[in-house]
Amino acid sequence: MLILGIESSCDETAAAIMRDDNRLLANVVDSQIAVHAEYGGVVPEIASRKHLENIYPVVSKALADARVCLDDIDLLAVTVGPGLVGSLLVGLNFVKALTLIKKIPFVGVDHMAGHLLSVFLSKEPPQFPFVALIASGGHSSIFHVVNHTDFRLMGRTRDDAAGEAFDKVAKLLGLPYPGGPAIGKLAESGDAGAIAFPRSWLAKGSYDFSFSGLKTSVANHIHQLRADNTPLPVADICASFQEAVVDVLSAKTIQAGVDTGCRNIVVAGGVAANSRLRHAMRDASDKAGLSLAMPPVSFCTDNAAMICLAAFHHYRLHGSDALDLDVYSRSPHLM
Numbered sequence: 001m002l003i004l005g006i007e008s009s010c011d012e013t014a015a016a017i018m019r020d021d022n023r024l025l026a027n028v029v030d031s032q033i034a035v036h037a038e039y040g041g042v043v044p045e046i047a048s049r050k051h052l053e054n055i056y057p058v059v060s061k062a063l064a065d066a067r068v069c070l071d072d073i074d075l076l077a078v079t080v081g082p083g084l085v086g087s088l089l090v091g092l093n094f095v096k097a098l099t100l101i102k103k104i105p106f107v108g109v110d111h112m113a114g115h116l117l118s119v120f121l122s123k124e125p126p127q128f129p130f131v132a133l134i135a136s137g138g139h140s141s142i143f144h145v146v147n148h149t150d151f152r153l154m155g156r157t158r159d160d161a162a163g164e165a166f167d168k169v170a171k172l173l174g175l176p177y178p179g180g181p182a183i184g185k186l187a188e189s190g191d192a193g194a195i196a197f198p199r200s201w202l203a204k205g206s207y208d209f210s211f212s213g214l215k216t217s218v219a220n221h222i223h224q225l226r227a228d229n230t231p232l233p234v235a236d237i238c239a240s241f242q243e244a245v246v247d248v249l250s251a252k253t254i255q256a257g258v259d260t261g262c263r264n265i266v267v268a269g270g271v272a273a274n275s276r277l278r279h280a281m282r283d284a285s286d287k288a289g290l291s292l293a294m295p296p297v298s299f300c301t302d303n304a305a306m307i308c309l310a311a312f313h314h315y316r317l318h319g320s321d322a323l324d325l326d327v328y329s330r331s332p333h334l335m
């Protein structure tokens with residue numbers, strides 16, 4: 001079976017072509033980062049206009065890279081939420097048009113299911129069941145993953161997502177958007193123990209997260225230094241902030257693994273591209289005797305390969321979707 005997947009939930013227009021044995025024949029990601037960078041974040045109206053411009057060339061390139069044509073495609077896959085409604089509609093309507101013209105079945109995919117299954121794009125995928133941390137621009141959630149379609153939410157952020165905290169702290173420091181990669185890079189030359197930023201553990205046994213207090217603490221620290229005319233120790237702030245995020249993400253994920261009796265841990269989503277988080281998760285899993293799997297760095301941020309994967313398993317178990325399927329901005333059950 002050949003699957004054509006499309007992702008347009010935020011600021012990446014992506015298309016991938018995958019075989020049902022997980023072999024990826026094409027993976028095209030057209031990022032709008034340069035367009036939104038001057039505004040310091042994604043502007044929804046611009047994002048949907050850019051998706052409209054990009055979707056046809058991106059899908060055409062994927063077909064050309066895979067050396068196939070639309071008539072070879074057996075299943076269409078598209079992200080239907082959560083995300084920016086105007087952006088999601090571009091992808092969904094494009095796929096609906098293809099379904100109508102080519103009579104190819106389609107499946108609408110939850111973006112979180114895509115991130116959760118992106119780990120199957122790694123050379124060493126995990127065994128079920130596993131506990132997965134999804135740390136991304138809009139989410140910081142821990143799931144108990146029973147199989148390819150059964151995901152049970154154990155905890156989520158009560159305010160900012162981890163990636164959002166990276167982006168906001170980067171903005172405070174005058175670093176470019178998106179903040180995660182910029183902070184990760186600067187943190188390499190900083191001292192993670194230089195500033196004792198707070199860790200929010202919430203109630204004992206809670207798998208929920210909260211990063212807004214940490215963000216406020218970083219903001220207060222920066223304002224104080226600026227008021228005193230003290231040069232900002234940018235690398236130390238980045239390293240100390242990053243360490244506070246990584247400490248909480250890794251400790252709660254490992255605890256969830258231990259508490260559920262799952263022997264396998266997964267970390268995915270854009271923040272899983274962070275090398276300090278990857279190292280810390282490796283150390284913590286080894287110490288707890290758990291096995292860790294992570295998608296390759298290039299599949300942590302948004303891509304359409306993960307959408308193909310999620311669609312295939314949805315189709316296998318539940319069949320295709322109908323043409324009245326709509327998009328949603330917030331996930332009804334996977335937030």
Ligand SMILES: Nc1ncnc2c1ncn2[C@@H]1O[C@H](COP(=O)(O)OP(=O)(O)OP(=O)(O)O)[C@@H](O)[C@H]1O
Nearest residue numbers: 136137138139163178180181270271273274301302
């Ligand atoms: N190396 C890194 N270190 C830390 N954060 C990173 C790194 N690379 C990317 N990020 C963060 O990951 C986020 C983007 O991830 P992703 O594309 O999965 O998010 P999204 O699709 O916008 O949100 P969601 O998946 O929740 O809908 C951004 O907040 C970005 O700053």
Ligand SMILES: [Mg+2]
Nearest residue numbers: 136137301302
């Ligand atoms: Mg994402």
